[in-house]
Amino acid sequence: MMNLLQTVISRPSGALGLGLTLFHVLMALFAPWIAPYDPTMQNADAILLAPSFEHWMGTDTLGRDVFSRVLHGGRLAIAVTFSAAVIATLWGGFAGIFFGTVGGRVDEFSMRIVDAFLSMPWLLFLLLIISIGGAGPVTIIPTLGFFYGVAILRVVRGAAMQVAARDFVTAAKARGERLWPVIAREVFPNLSDILLVEGAMRWSWMLLAFSSLSFLGFGATPPTPDWGLMVAQERGLLSTAPWGVFWPCFALSSLIIGINLLADAIGKALGLDRATAIAV
Amino acid sequence: MTKSLINIEDLSVGFIAKGGLPTPVLRQVSLELVAGETLGIVGESGSGKSTVALAMMGYLKPGLSLFGGRAVFDGNDMFALSEKKRAKLRGSSIALIPQNAGQALTPTLTIGDQIDEALQLHTDLSGAERAAKVVELLNRVRLPEPAEIAKRYPHELSGGQQQRAAVAMALAGNAKALLLDEPTTGLDVTTQAHILEFLRELAREMGVAMVYVSHDMGVIARVADRVAVMYSGEIVEEGPTRRVLREPRHEYTKNLLAAIPRLDAPNKRPNLRPDAQQTLKLDDVAISYHKPGLLDRLLRRPAKRPNVEHVSLGLKRGQTIGLVGESGSGKSTILRAIAGLVEAQGGEIALAGDQALTAPVGRRDRETLRRVQMIFQNADASLNPRQTIGEILEAPLRLYYGKKGKQAEGKAAELLGAVRLPAEYLRRFPSQLSGGEKQRVGIARAFAANPEVTLCDEITSALDVSVQATALELLSRLQQENGSSYVFVSHDLAVVRAVSDWVAVLYQGRLCEVGPVEKVYANPFHPYTRLLMGAVLRPDPDAVPEILNEVDLKVQECGYSKLWAEIDMERTKSKQPLQHDLGDGHVVYFNMSPESVAQMRVKGRDPAAGSNSVPRSSADRVLEPAE
Numbered sequence A: 001m002m003n004l005l006q007t008v009i010s011r012p013s014g015a016l017g018l019g020l021t022l023f024h025v026l027m028a029l030f031a032p033w034i035a036p037y038d039p040t041m042q043n044a045d046a047i048l049l050a051p052s053f054e055h056w057m058g059t060d061t062l063g064r065d066v067f068s069r070v071l072h073g074g075r076l077a078i079a080v081t082f083s084a085a086v087i088a089t090l091w092g093g094f095a096g097i098f099f100g101t102v103g104g105r106v107d108e109f110s111m112r113i114v115d116a117f118l119s120m121p122w123l124l125f126l127l128l129i130i131s132i133g134g135a136g137p138v139t140i141i142p143t144l145g146f147f148y149g150v151a152i153l154r155v156v157r158g159a160a161m162q163v164a165a166r167d168f169v170t171a172a173k174a175r176g177e178r179l180w181p182v183i184a185r186e187v188f189p190n191l192s193d194i195l196l197v198e199g200a201m202r203w204s205w206m207l208l209a210f211s212s213l214s215f216l217g218f219g220a221t222p223p224t225p226d227w228g229l230m231v232a233q234e235r236g237l238l239s240t241a242p243w244g245v246f247w248p249c250f251a252l253s254s255l256i257i258g259i260n261l262l263a264d265a266i267g268k269a270l271g272l273d274r275a276t277a278i279a280v
Numbered sequence B: 001m002t003k004s005l006i007n008i009e010d011l012s013v014g015f016i017a018k019g020g021l022p023t024p025v026l027r028q029v030s031l032e033l034v035a036g037e038t039l040g041i042v043g044e045s046g047s048g049k050s051t052v053a054l055a056m057m058g059y060l061k062p063g064l065s066l067f068g069g070r071a072v073f074d075g076n077d078m079f080a081l082s083e084k085k086r087a088k089l090r091g092s093s094i095a096l097i098p099q100n101a102g103q104a105l106t107p108t109l110t111i112g113d114q115i116d117e118a119l120q121l122h123t124d125l126s127g128a129e130r131a132a133k134v135v136e137l138l139n140r141v142r143l144p145e146p147a148e149i150a151k152r153y154p155h156e157l158s159g160g161q162q163q164r165a166a167v168a169m170a171l172a173g174n175a176k177a178l179l180l181d182e183p184t185t186g187l188d189v190t191t192q193a194h195i196l197e198f199l200r201e202l203a204r205e206m207g208v209a210m211v212y213v214s215h216d217m218g219v220i221a222r223v224a225d226r227v228a229v230m231y232s233g234e235i236v237e238e239g240p241t242r243r244v245l246r247e248p249r250h251e252y253t254k255n256l257l258a259a260i261p262r263l264d265a266p267n268k269r270p271n272l273r274p275d276a277q278q279t280l281k282l283d284d285v286a287i288s289y290h291k292p293g294l295l296d297r298l299l300r301r302p303a304k305r306p307n308v309e310h311v312s313l314g315l316k317r318g319q320t321i322g323l324v325g326e327s328g329s330g331k332s333t334i335l336r337a338i339a340g341l342v343e344a345q346g347g348e349i350a351l352a353g354d355q356a357l358t359a360p361v362g363r364r365d366r367e368t369l370r371r372v373q374m375i376f377q378n379a380d381a382s383l384n385p386r387q388t389i390g391e392i393l394e395a396p397l398r399l400y401y402g403k404k405g406k407q408a409e410g411k412a413a414e415l416l417g418a419v420r421l422p423a424e425y426l427r428r429f430p431s432q433l434s435g436g437e438k439q440r441v442g443i444a445r446a447f448a449a450n451p452e453v454t455l456c457d458e459i460t461s462a463l464d465v466s467v468q469a470t471a472l473e474l475l476s477r478l479q480q481e482n483g484s485s486y487v488f489v490s491h492d493l494a495v496v497r498a499v500s501d502w503v504a505v506l507y508q509g510r511l512c513e514v515g516p517v518e519k520v521y522a523n524p525f526h527p528y529t530r531l532l533m534g535a536v537l538r539p540d541p542d543a544v545p546e547i548l549n550e551v552d553l554k555v556q557e558c559g560y561s562k563l564w565a566e567i568d569m570e571r572t573k574s575k576q577p578l579q580h581d582l583g584d585g586h587v588v589y590f591n592m593s594p595e596s597v598a599q600m601r602v603k604g605r606d607p608a609a610g611s612n613s614v615p616r617s618s619a620d621r622v623l624e625p626a627e
Helices: A002-010 A012-034 A066-102 A104-118 A122-133 A137-164 A167-175 A179-190 A192-216 A227-237 A243-269 B049-056 B083-089 B111-122 B127-140 B146-150 B159-172 B189-206 B217-223 B241-246 B251-259 B294-298 B331-339 B366-371 B389-401 B405-418 B423-427 B435-448 B465-482 B493-499 B517-522 B527-535 B550-558 B560-574 B594-605 B616-623
Strands: B004-016 B022-034 B038-043 B065-073 B094-097 B177-181 B209-214 B226-231 B234-240 B278-287 B308-316 B320-324 B344-351 B372-375 B453-457 B485-489 B502-507 B510-516
Touching (some): A002 A012, A002 A243, A012 A066, A066 A104, A066 A192, A066 A227, A066 A243, A122 A192, A137 A179, A137 A192, A167 A179, A167 B372, A167 B389, A179 A192, A192 A227, A227 A243, B004 B049, B004 B209, B022 B234, B038 B049, B038 B217, B049 B065, B049 B094, B049 B177, B049 B209, B094 B159, B111 B127, B111 B146, B111 B159, B127 B146, B159 B189, B189 B217, B189 B527, B217 B241, B226 B241, B226 B251, B234 B241, B234 B251, B308 B344, B308 B502, B308 B510, B320 B331, B320 B493, B331 B344, B331 B372, B331 B453, B331 B485, B366 B372, B372 B435, B389 B405, B389 B423, B389 B435, B405 B423, B435 B465, B465 B493, B493 B517, B502 B517, B502 B527, B510 B517, B510 B527
Parallel strands (some): B038 B209, B038 B226, B094 B177, B177 B209, B320 B485, B320 B502, B372 B453, B453 B485
Antiparallel strands (some): B004 B065, B278 B308, B502 B510
C-alpha cells in the first residue's frame, strides 16, 4: 500500500491528483471551522459585492459570502457521491466477477438485462425516480449507486472473463474447488486493482451527475450551499457578477480533474491500462 | 579470403538499470559471416541470441542501447547510418523472418498484395512484371499453385505455408541475408523438417547468407554451416557445426549437448512390472467439443466427427504413458477429459476400483478428484500471481485433507523440499521465481494431493533443455517415491522416450499405435509413427531426417483422413475396431494383411532387426484394402 502511494506520487500528475482530491475532502470536512461567514446568512447590505479582502470571492444575490458557500458546497456532493460510488463498486464489482467467472447461459442472460439498463437515458430515469421518491440523499444514493454499478459490472465482468480463462483458475476447477472459493481466492485478488480504479472513475462522474441534478433543482435544496445549486441560482448574472458562477464551477471541476488524475495514476502504478480496463 | 557480408565487432549492448547501473545484455560479441553461409546462433532463453540477430540489422529492442562496438552489414555500419538509409537496407538487402510468420503477415491483405508491396518498395518493375514476379517468388518457395496462393489471405494458409510466404516476401527485395528468429519453433515436427530442407536448398540455390537463431540443437545441426553458442550475453564457443557438435570444447556446450534427450537413447527406466495394479483405463473414449444446437437438431444435421474417438488405453501403477502427436491430434483433449474439464461423450474412463471418471469435475466427489491431478504446460499461467507460493500449495491441502494454519504450512514446506526448493520460497510470489522454479511449484502442487494419476500437459515445452532435464529427473524420482502413474503429453518424441514406459501415437483424434516405448521406438509400424519419428531432428550434423523419403511424402500428400475413412468402412463391416496385436501390448490401428502382422510379430521379438529393416513399402498399403 505504501509502495502504491509512492509510485502514485512519483508522477507529477499523480501527485497533483492526490493533492487536489485530498484538498477538497479536507476542505469539506473542516469547512465549518475555516469559513469566515455562515454560508446561509443573508446580508442585504452586501449584495453582489466584487471579490475583496472582506469577501475573497465576493457575495451573491442574497448577500451571502461566496467563499464560505464554496467551502461548504462540496460537503453534500462529496458525501452523497462517495457513498454511491462505494455501493456501485461493491454491487457492480461483485456481480461482474460472479457473471464473468460463471459464464455460460446465466452470464449471457444477465448481460442482456445489463444492456437494457445501459441503453436507458440515465438522467431522465434519475429524474423520474427522484420525482417519485423525493430529492433526499436516501433516494439519490441508491439510485446513483445502482445505475453506475451497472456500468462497473460490465467492465469488471469483461476482466473477470479473462482471468477465469487463465490456467490457475482451470487448475482450481480441476482440483474441485467450488464456485465461491474460486471467486474469492483466485479471481477477485486479480481484479481488486480494476475495482479500485473503476470506483474512483465512477465517483468523479457521479459528482458531475449530482451537480447536474442540483442544477436542475432535483439534488440539493435551497438554502443548502451546493456547487450545482449555486451555479443555477447565479447563472442569470454571469455577465455582471461572474464570481457567483465561476468559483463553484472551479471547485467542482478541480475536484473532478483531481479524482481523474488520481485514478489514472493508480491505474498506471498498478499496471492497468484504463483504455481497456484490463491488466497488461 | 572472401569479404565478409556481416561483421560484428566487439558489440556490447545493454540497458541502464534502476539506479543508473549499466547492465549488459551482450558483452563484446564478435561474429563474421560471408555470403552464402549459414550461421546458427544457439542458446537458452535470455542468452542474447535474438539481440545479436536484430543488431545485425541495426535494431535494438526498446530499452536497450549500444554500449560499444560495431555491426557492419555489406560495408555499412548499421548503427552509424541514418534512420532512413537503415530502413532502406532492412527489407531489401537484409530481412527478418520472425518466429510467428502468421502474426507478421498483414491479415487484411492477400499474400500476393503483400509481396507486391515489397516489390514496389524495393524494385522499379511495372505492374504486370510485378504480378509475374509474385508468382515466380511463390514458386521459388515451393508453394503449390502459386497463382492461387497469391489470392489467398494469410489465415487461409497453414503455419508452414505462412512461413514460406514470409520467406518469399523477404526474397522480393533481393535479400543478401536472411535473419531467421526461431522460424520453426511453433510448427509441428513434420512441417519443421520440410521448412528446414527448403531453407537449405534456398541457401544453396540463391547464395543467400542466413543467420538462424534457435534454442534447438537439432535444428541448428540440420541447417547451419557454422554455429555460435551463446550463454548470458557472450559467445562461449564458435566453429564449424560438425566440430562443435562432435567435439564441444567449452564446458557449457558439453553440458548443453548432454542435456538434450536423444530419440535413439534407450530408455533407462526400470522394467515393467506386469503384476502392477491397473490405475487408469480408457475404453473406446469419444470426446467432442461440438454440441449440436437447436437448429442442428431441427434440421437433423448429421453429427460432426468427434475431436477424439475410439481411444482405448490402460495404465498401471507407477508407470508412465506418453501421448504423442502433432497439434490437433487430440492428446491434450484426452488429458482434459481424464481431468474432467471436458466431458467424454462416449466410452468409459475409470480409475482403479472401477471408479468412473466419465463425470465432469463438478460431479466428482472429493476423493475421486484427489486421485487425479494435473500439471500445466505454462507454469507461469497456472500459478495465481496474487498468491504466495505458500497459499498456492496450501489450497489442495485444505481442500483434500482439511489442513489449515501451521499444519498446512509445515506440509507445504515439506512439499517444497521434495521439489528441491527452500522453505523460504513459501512467502514469495510467482513473479519472483524463474521458469523452472515455477514449474517445480506446479509439480509440488499436484503432489500435495498424493495423486494416483498425474496428468502432465507438455510440462517441459516452455523450459530450456538444461532446466527440462532437472524437471524430468524430479518427476521420475517423485514417481518412484509415490508410485503415481503419469499420463505424459508431449510433442517431443525424445522426451517421451526418456520418461515413458508406454507410448500412444495419435493422429487427428485417433490412436495409430500403442505399445511399450522400446518396442514402438525400435520398431514403429504405423506409417504415421514412422513419419513422425523420421522427422525428428537430432543434434547430429550427419543425421538426415527421413522425411525426404518419397513414400512418406506420398502418404502425407494423400492424407490420413482418407486412411481413417477406410478404417471406418472396415469397422462397420466387421463391427469391431481394426486393430492388430503385435504382442506384448504393441497394438497397431491400421489396415494390414495377416501376413505382415505375422512378420511384424516375429520382428517384434527380435530387437536386433532394428527399425531400418521395416519394409518402407508398407506405407503403400495405406490405400490397399485389408484382406
